[in-house]
Amino acid sequence: MRLISLIAAAAIFAAAPNMVFAHSKVVSSTPAAEATVARPRVVSMTFSEALIPPTAAASIVMTAMPGVKAHGEMVIRNFTIAWSNNNRTMTLELKQPLKTGTYEVRWQAAGADGHRMTGKVNFKVS
Numbered sequence: 001m002r003l004i005s006l007i008a009a010a011a012i013f014a015a016a017p018n019m020v021f022a023h024s025k026v027v028s029s030t031p032a033a034e035a036t037v038a039r040p041r042v043v044s045m046t047f048s049e050a051l052i053p054p055t056a057a058a059s060i061v062m063t064a065m066p067g068v069k070a071h072g073e074m075v076i077r078n079f080t081i082a083w084s085n086n087n088r089t090m091t092l093e094l095k096q097p098l099k100t101g102t103y104e105v106r107w108q109a110a111g112a113d114g115h116r117m118t119g120k121v122n123f124k125v126s
């Protein structure tokens with residue numbers, strides 16, 4: 001029993017650095033999180049590690065529009081996705097610039113350890 005506890009403790013210590021460092025997250029984005037920008041035509045996110053593109057997806061959701069009280073969520077679909085920076089940067093190239101409003105970009109992706117992570121980046125278009 002004691003040996004098993006020791007093995008379990010060792011396994012937790014061995015796994016801890018990966019748990020802290022290996023999970024994908026956004027380290028920078030354009031527009032930047034919480035920024036207000038003029039109508040962008042490109043939204044990009046750079047992640048903390050290379051992603052496996054088939055596991056990655058993103059959606060752009062307009063959550064509010066000036067002067068419209070109960071806007072609800074409107075999903076923006078007119079973009080294509082490109083990868084660069086050794087699969088660390090995901091760029092959403094919009095066919096039309098985003099209109100004035102409040103946006104949330106929702107992403108999901110897995111890095112080297114295969115764990116699927118999700119997150120979001122919020123910004124405003126003026």
Ligand SMILES: [Cu+2]
Nearest residue numbers: 022023113115
């Ligand atoms: Cu993981």
